[in-house]
Amino acid sequence: MNGEEAARKLGISPASLSPAPPAPRFAETWARMQQEPPCSVCGQPSRTSGVIHEPAHGSRWFDRCRDCFLATPPTLPVPLARFLEELREASADARLRLHTYTDESGWEGE
Structure with missing residues (x-):
């Protein structure tokens, strides 16, 4: 599943996520991951960061911990x-x- 599908499956509202650049460079995403922001779902330290795109809210950072990422594997x-x-x-x-x-x-x- 893609990031938007994962956010829906995990019950995350894009409005609750931090604004993100539309197409961040790898270095930007890596820098964010090094900060280990809280998981957008459960609040644990995140292990992966990505950007989802929502027409009503624009580009948003979607950070997931290991367990939340494994619950929504990429397709x-x-x-x-x-x-x-x-x-x-x-x-x-x-x-x-x-x-x-x-x-x-x-x-x-x-």
Whole structure:
């Protein structure tokens, strides 16, 4: 799910979030994460920061702690099988060993 979907799932109102730049540079997001602002959901120190875009409220910082992030994982833009296939190909091209774990088949590459 994307950030907007995650905020909805977690019951966060964009109006309650801090204003953010529309497209922050990585350095801006990293600097925010280093400050460990409180999780937008539960108030624990956040481990990830991102920006959501709400038409009525503009761009807002959406910070999540580990547990809130894991409750709303990002959606891959491609099916998992295709993602893993491309990851294996890139790993082979770079001559890197790759071990993957999926719930369906356990560890691969050992």
